Amino acid sequence: MTRLDLTRFPKMNAALKNRWPQFLLRAVTLAGFTFTILAGLMGSVVGSHNFAIIFVWIAWWTALKLFFIPFGGRSWCSICPIPMAGEWLQRGGILEPGKKKVGSGKRWPRFLRGNWLQAFGFLLIGLFSAVTLTSSKITAIVLLAIILLSLVLSLIFERRAFCSYLCPIGGFTGLYAQAGPVEVRVKEAEVCAAHSEKLCYDACPWGQYPLALKSSANCGLCMECLRVCPKDNIAVNLRPWGSDLQADTRHNLSEAFLGLVMLASALVDSAIFSGPWGNLKMAAYTIGSREWFLFAGIFMVSALILLPGFYALCVSWANKLGQKKRTLQQALARYSQVLVPLGLMAWIAFTISFAFVKFGYVLPVISDPLGWGWNLLGLQTKAGVGQSSAFVQILQVIVLAAGLFWTTRVTRRISGSNRQSIPLILFSSVFTLGMLWLLIG
Amino acid sequence: MDANSSHPAKVARSKLWFYGPVFVVIVLLILLVPLPQAASTPTDRTIRIEASRFQFVPGEIHVNPGDKVTVELISQDVVHGLSLDNYNFNLQAEPGQIVTGTFIANQSGVFRFRCSFTCGNLHPFMIGKLTVGSNYLLIRGIALAGLAVAGAFLSMWFSTTRHSQGVR
Numbered sequence: 001m002t003r004l005d006l007t008r009f010p011k012m013n014a015a016l017k018n019r020w021p022q023f024l025l026r027a028v029t030l031a032g033f034t035f036t037i038l039a040g041l042m043g044s045v046v047g048s049h050n051f052a053i054i055f056v057w058i059a060w061w062t063a064l065k066l067f068f069i070p071f072g073g074r075s076w077c078s079i080c081p082i083p084m085a086g087e088w089l090q091r092g093g094i095l096e097p098g099k100k101k102v103g104s105g106k107r108w109p110r111f112l113r114g115n116w117l118q119a120f121g122f123l124l125i126g127l128f129s130a131v132t133l134t135s136s137k138i139t140a141i142v143l144l145a146i147i148l149l150s151l152v153l154s155l156i157f158e159r160r161a162f163c164s165y166l167c168p169i170g171g172f173t174g175l176y177a178q179a180g181p182v183e184v185r186v187k188e189a190e191v192c193a194a195h196s197e198k199l200c201y202d203a204c205p206w207g208q209y210p211l212a213l214k215s216s217a218n219c220g221l222c223m224e225c226l227r228v229c230p231k232d233n234i235a236v237n238l239r240p241w242g243s244d245l246q247a248d249t250r251h252n253l254s255e256a257f258l259g260l261v262m263l264a265s266a267l268v269d270s271a272i273f274s275g276p277w278g279n280l281k282m283a284a285y286t287i288g289s290r291e292w293f294l295f296a297g298i299f300m301v302s303a304l305i306l307l308p309g310f311y312a313l314c315v316s317w318a319n320k321l322g323q324k325k326r327t328l329q330q331a332l333a334r335y336s337q338v339l340v341p342l343g344l345m346a347w348i349a350f351t352i353s354f355a356f357v358k359f360g361y362v363l364p365v366i367s368d369p370l371g372w373g374w375n376l377l378g379l380q381t382k383a384g385v386g387q388s389s390a391f392v393q394i395l396q397v398i399v400l401a402a403g404l405f406w407t408t409r410v411t412r413r414i415s416g417s418n419r420q421s422i423p424l425i426l427f428s429s430v431f432t433l434g435m436l437w438l439l440i441g
Numbered sequence: 442m443d444a445n446s447s448h449p450a451k452v453a454r455s456k457l458w459f460y461g462p463v464f465v466v467i468v469l470l471i472l473l474v475p476l477p478q479a480a481s482t483p484t485d486r487t488i489r490i491e492a493s494r495f496q497f498v499p500g501e502i503h504v505n506p507g508d509k510v511t512v513e514l515i516s517q518d519v520v521h522g523l524s525l526d527n528y529n530f531n532l533q534a535e536p537g538q539i540v541t542g543t544f545i546a547n548q549s550g551v552f553r554f555r556c557s558f559t560c561g562n563l564h565p566f567m568i569g570k571l572t573v574g575s576n577y578l579l580i581r582g583i584a585l586a587g588l589a590v591a592g593a594f595l596s597m598w599f600s601t602t603r604h605s606q607g608v609r
Contacts, residue, residue, distance in 0.1 A: 047562045134562035276553070276570035278496015285495070285563055358565055385524040385531075385557040386565075390550070393578055394472060401585040408593030418594065425590060436582045440551060 030081035040140025044371025050136035051369035073180025077220035086154025114254030118171025130284035178244035200225035259339030264303035270438040314423035345403025357386035483507030492521035495563035522557030549574040
């Protein structure tokens with residue numbers, strides 16, 4: 001399949017190998033992250049007037065889904081500030097690895113590997129989303145807890161344990177990065193096979209060996225392998241969207257679980273934040289109340305039983321229609337690829353309405369980040385109500401239909417026949433119709 | 442590639458050039474072709490909407506195209522507003538106060554109405570829904586979803602035919 005290796009261009013190659021551009025970007029995101037925590041703790045309690053809420057949950061969360069993942073895969077992970085402090089200690093240097101490394105460097109327990117904890121983390125975000133997404137203090141406390149947890153884990157475990165196994169956003173970006181148009185791969189497999197030092201593996205904060213990379217899910221695009229390879233054998237490719245979603249790529253059960261949690265969360269978030277059901281919003285908001293427990297129960301049953309049950313039923317049916325018999329577990333893992341374009345496009349469709357309507361909140365908080373009545377930049381200080389237009393609604397329909405088109409192609413590609421692909425297309429169609437109804441119904 | 446094997450590939454390619462634009466035209470037709478609304482006599486309606494943190498009751502309202510709609514907004518707790526998407530319609534009610542406003546439902550479809558006065562943390566998501574006539578966009582969306590599945594199979598068939606004939 002067509003690839004464009006960016007390292008073929010000398011200036012691009014030099015920019016990717018140089019640690020300074022990435023370091024400066026990460027310094028900016030770290031400063032923004034620190035300011036966000038301070039704004040959350042010290043600023044206005046009204047979420048829509050606080051930098052923390054607007055920049056994390058409207059600006060950044062929107063940018064992640066509409067820009068970073070669709071056009072850069074896990075590119076956000078390469079400039080994320082959360083693991084920075086731990087990484088500096090682990091490698092004993094800020095810009096470059098030093099001699100005095102800090103940390104126990106234990107291996108992450110085998111039974112906790114995969115995407116299970118990330119999926120449960122994302123479920124937790126969903127359960128408390130009505131409060132986390134609207135309370136600046138809670139947002140600040142969550143961010144602070146995440147950065148501390150990441151630091152502590154870096155001191156106990158080797159490499160980016162938090163990012164690889166715990167970070168819910170890492171799970172989100174990793175899953176959908178498989179559909180993204182960027183990958184790190186080796187140029188010539190023979191060159192790597194003949195090279196015994198494996199400097200790339202030693203340098204990789206994600207514990208990946210580039211020669212073995214078949215999926216971009218667990219590659220954080222940090223470019224360390226590119227920087228240390230003495231053979232200049234690492235390529236940074238632009239590739240067609242969805243290149244990791246093939247009949248011969250390997251997937252595991254935790255990916256299927258993560259993909260299903262993402263689908264359930266897209267449905268629930270659409271219902272809470274875009275729907276007209278006040279009782280549902282209040283139930284999600286009043287944590288600890290009888291209504292909240294009812295909401296939590298319905299959410300958990302939907303995310304852990306109903307949706308996975310429907311998926312398992314469709315996979316089992318498809319498995320029976322195929323000539324090559326697989327165990328149900330193998331089939332569930334194999335068809336997890338179907339959930340990638342389906343979920344990514346559903347999240348984009350949901351985010352479009354969110355972004356267009358709520359983006360009016362961004363400028364006022366730049367001018368008054370703490371909600372204290374400042375007007376630092378002389379901008380408009382009061383956010384408009386925001387409106388959804390016919391254009392936005394049509395765009396949502398097109399995105400969801402394009403998602404179903406893409407999902408159907410992936411389903412057909414990994415199925416043995418048209419007939420075998422029908423159950424999973426049925427699953428995808430039902431989900432798409434559900435999203436359509438929630439967003440424009 | 443010999444002449445015999447290139448023939449089906451050329452056919453597949455020419456079909457792609459034909460079916461591609463046809464597919465796009467069908468998409469545009471599904472999305473944009475005007476659909477007639479069911480005939481209904483415009484009537485005057487008065488709808489009382491109670492606003493409290495963070496919900497409107499009723500949250501879903503259905504009227505017919507052309508109806509003259511008078512909204513009575515009453516706030517149950519703090520100051521709330523009501524702004525209707527795509528209509529230049531905005532009300533603001535103090536606690537316990539009833540304010541009224543009237544508009545003609547001259548645009549069909551589904552429109553969200555939102556609280557337009559900051560009333561607390563969930564304020565940006567205090568939303569209700571007004572449906573004027575039939576929700577044709579949902580029907581168009583369902584039709585487009587069906588076309589997406591059919592189009593995906595068709596595109597896979599073209600890819601298979603082209604690759605089996607060695608066309609790059």
